[in-house]
Amino acid sequence: MKITVNGTLEETTADTLADLLIALGYGESKVATAVNEDFVPATMRAEKKLTDGDRIEIVAPRQGG
Amino acid sequence: MTDFYGVELGSRLMLGTAQYPSPAVLAEAFRRSGAGVATVSVRREAGGGRAGQDFRDLIARLGVRLLPNTAGCHSVREAVTTAQMARELFETDWIKLEVIGHADTLQPDPFGLVEAARILTGEGFEVFPYTTEDLVLAERLLDAGCEVLMPWGAPIGTGLGLSNIYGLRSLRAHLPDVPMVVDAGLGLPSHAAAAMEMGFDAVLLNTAVAKAGDPAAMAEGFARAVEAGRLGHDADPMEPRDMAAPSTPVLGKAFLE
Numbered sequence: 001m002k003i004t005v006n007g008t009l010e011e012t013t014a015d016t017l018a019d020l021l022i023a024l025g026y027g028e029s030k031v032a033t034a035v036n037e038d039f040v041p042a043t044m045r046a047e048k049k050l051t052d053g054d055r056i057e058i059v060a061p062r063q064g065g
Numbered sequence: 066m067t068d069f070y071g072v073e074l075g076s077r078l079m080l081g082t083a084q085y086p087s088p089a090v091l092a093e094a095f096r097r098s099g100a101g102v103a104t105v106s107v108r109r110e111a112g113g114g115r116a117g118q119d120f121r122d123l124i125a126r127l128g129v130r131l132l133p134n135t136a137g138c139h140s141v142r143e144a145v146t147t148a149q150m151a152r153e154l155f156e157t158d159w160i161k162l163e164v165i166g167h168a169d170t171l172q173p174d175p176f177g178l179v180e181a182a183r184i185l186t187g188e189g190f191e192v193f194p195y196t197t198e199d200l201v202l203a204e205r206l207l208d209a210g211c212e213v214l215m216p217w218g219a220p221i222g223t224g225l226g227l228s229n230i231y232g233l234r235s236l237r238a239h240l241p242d243v244p245m246v247v248d249a250g251l252g253l254p255s256h257a258a259a260a261m262e263m264g265f266d267a268v269l270l271n272t273a274v275a276k277a278g279d280p281a282a283m284a285e286g287f288a289r290a291v292e293a294g295r296l297g298h299d300a301d302p303m304e305p306r307d308m309a310a311p312s313t314p315v316l317g318k319a320f321l322e
Contacts, residue, residue, distance in 0.1 A: 006109040031110050031117065032150035037142055039149035057109065059150050060117020061124070063091075064106025064134045065081030065221070065271030 001052040017048040020056065031060050067244045067266040069213050070159065070191040072130065074101040077261065078291045079132065079246060080284065081271025088123050090280050095127050098284035103129045104161055104269065106136050107151050117154075132193060134161040139174070141181045148185055160185060161215065161248075161269075163195045171221040175202045179209050186210030195248055198232035200239055207243065214240070215248040215269065218260065222272045224252025227259055237264045254283075254290030261294025262302070 003012055005024070014020035017033060017040055033040045034057040040048050050056075066073045080100040085091035095103065103124060110117050124131065133151035138144035141164060148160045164181050166174030173196055182192050186209060194206050198216045206214060216236055219225035227233055228250065237245065247260040248269040257268045268291060277283035315321075 006111070026110070029110070029115075029118065030121065030154065032107060032153045034146050034150060037146055039146045039153075041149075041153060057146075057150075059107040059147075059154070060110035061121045061154055062106045062108040062117070063081075063083040063085075063120065064104050064136055065083045 001050070003050060003053065004055045006056070006058055012050070014050060016046055017050060017056070018045040020050060021045065021058070024058070026058060029060070031058050033058055069193075069244050069267075074130070074267070075099075076101040076288070076291075077267040077295060078257075078288055079104065079248075079267055079269035080274060081269070082124065083271055084275035085280060091275075092123070092127065093281040094274055094284040095129065097281045098274070098288045100284075100288070101129055102132050102269075103127055104132045104134050104271065105151075105155065106134050107147060107154055130159075131155050131157055132159050132161050133157065134195075135163045135181075136161075137165065138163060139165050139168075139177075141177045141184070144177070144181045145184050148181075148190060149188075152190065158189055158191045159193065160190050161193045161195060172217075173197060175199065175205075178202075179205045182206055182211050183209040193246065198229050198236050200232075200236050203236055203240060203243075207240075213244045213246065215246045217249040218247050218256060218268075219250025221249045223250050224273055225250050226252055226256035227263075230263075233260070233265075234263055251287075254286040257287050258290040258294035258297070261291055262297045264298050267291075 014023050036055050076099045078100045079102040080098050081104045133155045135144040135147040138147055144164045164174045164177040182194050185192050192211045193213050193215050194211050195215050203214055219228040244266045246267040246269050247265045251270045252273045260268050274280050274284045
């Protein structure tokens with residue numbers, strides 16, 4: 001299915017958000033996630049099913065003012 | 066010392082972490098500033114998360130309290146989701162809430178700000194709203210559950226200083242017991258001193274230090290200005306007057322008729 005990850009269209013076979021993070025190499029990283037602009041806590045990622053057209057945000061700590 | 070959501074800080078200077086020429090310069094600026102709070106953000110990650118981890122390590126070494134922001138968010142939904150992601154990443158209920166209303170001036174969207182503040186305080190966040198000096202908006206934010214306010218000095222990144230002295234003075238006078246941080250628009254240590262002399266509890270700045278030719282020296286300049294301004298406020302300043310009044314005693318002067 002086609003999804004958008006951080007603004008870029010991608011093809012994935014991952015069923016869940018947790019699987020997607022592993023597939024993209026974020027397995028061990030401390031990141032936070034949202035799907036279609038709703039926050040998905042780390043503890044819910046394994047249950048969060050992905051569907052075609054989903055928009056995923058994967059964020060990490062950065063400099064800020 | 067003022068407390069911010071039950072936390073007493075050793076310094077009245079809060080400092081941003083963006084735009085420094087290097088991580089080493091950032092760390093040195095923090096050391097010289099004595100700041101007790103660092104603002105941070107969340108941004109899209111790429112490459113497996115290494116950039117985030119590097120920054121996390123850097124700020125851990127600063128030994129300061131973190132205040133994550135929702136910088137750049139233009140809608141309530143974006144701001145709320147960003148705050149939720151920041152809380153998970155930084156493990157703090159503190160959030161500097163920005164809901165931007167105008168792309169050029171970066172001024173807050175007062176309506177979205179109040180709505181987002183209400184949602185976030187309902188979820189247990191301790192909200193530091195980036196707001197204007199508008200008194201009515203300030204009262205709405207307090208009604209929404211905010212216990213701290215962060216009125217702007219001037220638009221973000223301008224370095225113009227306190228552009229509405231009357232408005233800030235009026236806000237401070239009407240809400241004397243609310244902890245308030247003047248956030249954004251400060252360019253020089255004298256701007257910070259002026260805010261402290263007016264009775265604000267702290268100042269938050271970033272660009273003025275990060276973009277100075279010598280960020281560490283500027284950080285120390287701001288630290289001293291904040292202390293000087295606060296001392297001046299606490300010392301009960303004299304009233305200004307229009308007519309001159311001699312400070313040296315007239316009585317006993319030679320050649321007096």
